[in-house]
Amino acid sequence: MPRFPSEQWFxxxxxxxxGDERYQGxxxxxxxxxxxxxxxxxxDAPADVFVLTFEGAECLGGQxxxxxxxxxxxxxxxxxxxxxxxxxxxxxxxxxxxxxxTLNSLDLNREEGLATSVHGDQYRExxxxxxNQTLQFFFDASARVKTARA
Amino acid sequence: MSEAAQLDVERDLDLGxxxxxxxxxxxxxxxxxxxxxxxIQIGDYGDPPVVSENQTGVPRGAAKRDGSYRxxxxxxxxxxxxxLDNASFLYEEALQRQWSSATDIPxxxxxxxxxxxxxxxxxxxxxxxxxxxxxxDVPARWVARTTPDFFExxxxxxxxxxDESRHMDVFRKRxxxxxxxxxxxxxxxxxxxxxxxxxxxxxxxxxxxxxSGEGAVLxxxxxxxxxxxxDAEKAIYRLCAQDEARHVxxxxxxxxxxxxxxPERHEEIHCYLDExxxxxxxxxxxxxxxxxxxxxxxxxxxxxxxANFDEGRNRLIAIRKRQLQEYIKRVKSAGxxxxxxxxxSQVPELLAEIAA
Numbered sequence: 001m002p003r004f005p006s007e008q009w010f011x012x013x014x015x016x017x018x019g020d021e022r023y024q025g026x027x028x029x030x031x032x033x034x035x036x037x038x039x040x041x042x043x044d045a046p047a048d049v050f051v052l053t054f055e056g057a058e059c060l061g062g063q064x065x066x067x068x069x070x071x072x073x074x075x076x077x078x079x080x081x082x083x084x085x086x087x088x089x090x091x092x093x094x095x096x097x098x099x100x101x102t103l104n105s106l107d108l109n110r111e112e113g114l115a116t117s118v119h120g121d122q123y124r125e126x127x128x129x130x131x132n133q134t135l136q137f138f139f140d141a142s143a144r145v146k147t148a149r150a
Numbered sequence: 151m152s153e154a155a156q157l158d159v160e161r162d163l164d165l166g167x168x169x170x171x172x173x174x175x176x177x178x179x180x181x182x183x184x185x186x187x188x189x190i191q192i193g194d195y196g197d198p199p200v201v202s203e204n205q206t207g208v209p210r211g212a213a214k215r216d217g218s219y220r221x222x223x224x225x226x227x228x229x230x231x232x233x234l235d236n237a238s239f240l241y242e243e244a245l246q247r248q249w250s251s252a253t254d255i256p257x258x259x260x261x262x263x264x265x266x267x268x269x270x271x272x273x274x275x276x277x278x279x280x281x282x283x284x285x286x287d288v289p290a291r292w293v294a295r296t297t298p299d300f301f302e303x304x305x306x307x308x309x310x311x312x313d314e315s316r317h318m319d320v321f322r323k324r325x326x327x328x329x330x331x332x333x334x335x336x337x338x339x340x341x342x343x344x345x346x347x348x349x350x351x352x353x354x355x356x357x358x359x360x361x362s363g364e365g366a367v368l369x370x371x372x373x374x375x376x377x378x379x380x381d382a383e384k385a386i387y388r389l390c391a392q393d394e395a396r397h398v399x400x401x402x403x404x405x406x407x408x409x410x411x412x413p414e415r416h417e418e419i420h421c422y423l424d425e426x427x428x429x430x431x432x433x434x435x436x437x438x439x440x441x442x443x444x445x446x447x448x449x450x451x452x453x454x455x456x457a458n459f460d461e462g463r464n465r466l467i468a469i470r471k472r473q474l475q476e477y478i479k480r481v482k483s484a485g486x487x488x489x490x491x492x493x494x495s496q497v498p499e500l501l502a503e504i505a506a
Contacts, residue, residue, distance in 0.1 A: 109376070124483075125479070133249075
């Protein structure tokens with residue numbers, strides 16, 4: 001059972017996401033971006049950083065990286081571990097994110113937002129909005145991945 | 151045996167009239183995303199002219215037909231007037247990321263709402279339906295004015311017309327789906343928004359429509375998830391925001407092309423942005439700002455009813471701050487950020503006022 005966050009967990013979710021054609025319709029579809037996932041650890045420990053790569057209809061998985069890699073991604077999503085776990089718990093409970101647990105709602109409800117970038121190029125940051133349904137489908141796919149708590 | 155079959159055996163048909171004078175033996179290969187427009191940009195087929203003399207509708211790369219009559223009074227015939235570097239990419243993305251307002255929205259999740267909230271939602275639906283008519287009408291006119299030699303940009307605009315049609319219908323459907331209905335027209339398409347259609351130059355139109363107008367509406371769609379009271383409304387706003395972000399991307403990339411290739415037009419473009427900032431971002435037409443009917447509706451929806459209007463208004467102000475920040479960063483990304491450094495733009499001051 002993969003734990004969140006880990007390369008194995010992102011790989012397992014990507015396998016579910018890539019194998020379900022429903023995620024290519026209904027506002028999903030071609031998606032080309034590199035998105036960082038930053039999981040802030042409790043007690044000031046270093047954050048876990050992963051880089052998710054989407055190419056066309058596929059997610060190539062999430063590779064572990066260091067903070068320097070965030071300069072190269074189009075945007076990154078950063079939250080404390082507890083908030084990521086709460087979002088994933090909601091997805092597990094309902095089969096998809098509900099209420100304030102969607103990525104867009106999390107972005108809007110946080111003073112500094114959920115998605116941001118190192119480079120500050122709004123064209124690239126806008127990919128978070130342009131591909132939002134695909135990103136949501138990806139995390140919603142985690143409802144079908146048994147996840148061990150960190 | 152039929153006569154046609156006999157002819158095939160006894161004669162060799164002369165196909166010379168088909169005019170095989172263009173490039174031949176072209177073999178486009180599908181890429182990872184299928185056979186895309188980018189994959190068929192081969193040889194001369196992939197080279198749009200700097201200036202197009204095409205008034206007869208001949209497809210780019212095809213042999214011309216002598217004596218053809220003119221079918222289009224194409225006013226946009228200079229590449230720099232309309233070009234952007236990733237039009238093919240945006241077009242394929244638009245095609246592949248379509249959705250249906252009939253079947254992809256979970257309409258069954260809508261339940262009766264308190265009257266004040268339903269009324270505010272219906273007022274927003276009415277406003278957004280009005281706005282989307284403009285956002286569809288305007289690019290449609292420019293498609294017809296643009297030479298077919300620049301079909302990549304035309305095709306993106308055609309997809310935008312489809313997107314805006316869907317936005318118009320989905321907000322109309324929402325207004326009629328839950329015991330409410332359309333409210334009094336807001337008049338939001340008069341004044342600055344309506345004047346987008348008076349643009350006499352494509353870049354003028356794009357700066358007004360794609361950068362200023364759609365950038366502002368993108369923020370409204372995004373915050374729609376906070377105004378939503380069920381999964382149907384959440385889906386509506388999220389999917390509309392995706393489409394709108396693609397339209398904004400068109401404008402940013404066109405402006406970036408102009409910034410890099412047309413220095414003689416920089417001052418002119420700054421003037422368009424001056425005008426847009428006065429009208430949409432700083433004036434009474436801004437739906438997230440001082441435009442009473444929509445800002446009241448949004449505050450009611452954000453607060454959770456008219457009893458919580460002040461709370462909703464505070465959330466609206468926070469969103470307006472983000473709207474302005476995103477606008478500044480988009481204009482910078484488009485290559486015209488100097489206006490925020492040299493004091494030409496008043497938007498940073500407005501942002502400081504909101505923060506104070």
